[in-house]
Amino acid sequence: QAQLVQSGAEVKKPGASVKVSCKASGFTFTGYYVHWVRQAPGQGFEWLGWINVKSGATKVSQKFQGRVTMTGDTSITTAYMDVTSLTSDDTAIYYCARERVAGTYYYGMDLWGQGTTVTVSS
Amino acid sequence: DIQMTQSPSSLSASVGDRVTITCRASQSFNRHLNWYQQKSGKAPKLLIYAASTLQSGVPSRFSGGDSGTEFTLTISNLQPEDLATYYCQQSFTSPLTFGQGTKVEIK
Numbered sequence: 001q002a003q004l005v006q007s008g009a010e011v012k013k014p015g016a017s018v019k020v021s022c023k024a025s026g027f028t029f030t031g032y033y034v035h036w037v038r039q040a041p042g043q044g045f046e047w048l049g050w051i052n053v054k055s056g057a058t059k060v061s062q063k064f065q066g067r068v069t070m071t072g073d074t075s076i077t078t079a080y081m082d083v084t085s086l087t088s089d090d091t092a093i094y095y096c097a098r099e100r101v102a103g104t105y106y107y108g109m110d111l112w113g114q115g116t117t118v119t120v121s122s
Numbered sequence: 123d124i125q126m127t128q129s130p131s132s133l134s135a136s137v138g139d140r141v142t143i144t145c146r147a148s149q150s151f152n153r154h155l156n157w158y159q160q161k162s163g164k165a166p167k168l169l170i171y172a173a174s175t176l177q178s179g180v181p182s183r184f185s186g187g188d189s190g191t192e193f194t195l196t197i198s199n200l201q202p203e204d205l206a207t208y209y210c211q212q213s214f215t216s217p218l219t220f221g222q223g224t225k226v227e228i229k
Binding site for chain 1: 156158166167171172177209211213216217219220221222
């Protein structure tokens with residue numbers, strides 16, 4: 001069955017970087033965009049950006065430009081997100097999610113990873 | 123950024139009730155609106171996309187509607203397993219934004 005499996009929890013010190021992976025299986029990886037979304041403890045959702053894994057094109061939220069990088073490796077059907085210069089405000093669960101896009105028609109984030117908890121603490 | 127305002131922030135209803143959650147956008151866009159359900163400790167689940175299209179496998183008691191900048195999620199015949207927080211999300215423009223959530227409790 002289709003699934004997205006993310007890397008394990010991370011604990012980082014302020015100023016450090018973190019790289020989260022998202023391994024896809026059971027579907028055609030290159031047929032989707034992969035979004036990255038985070039949820040701070042007890043809070044709602046914040047979108048970081050997406051990657052078109054087929055073309056490699058990315059769209060990063062302006063809030064995170066310069067600090068977040070999204071990449072994909074189609075040979076191993078895995079997407080990655082790098083976040084640099086971490087602060088305590090980056091403590092959150094980070095999710096990857098796929099979305100099928102056809103022209104200007106968007107089908108919603110229909111498959112999510114299990115989430116990766118990133119804790120930033122000195 | 124497009125602000126998405128959900129109401130109510132929480133509600134309590136009985137099994138079998140009809141429940142409606144509203145999401146208002148700070149600017150108009152055409153049907154680029156999704157609804158998600160998140161149960162405690164779990165990843166979100168897509169319920170509705172493009173404002174009113176039911177995601178495959180989602181029970182038909184869930185439905186979505188829209189009117190200008192106001193979007194609705196209706197749960198008819200509320201079931202115990204519908205205990206969750208519901209979020210709207212606009213996919214019209216970057217940055218994609220979510221509503222703050224509506225927590226649904228069962229009386």
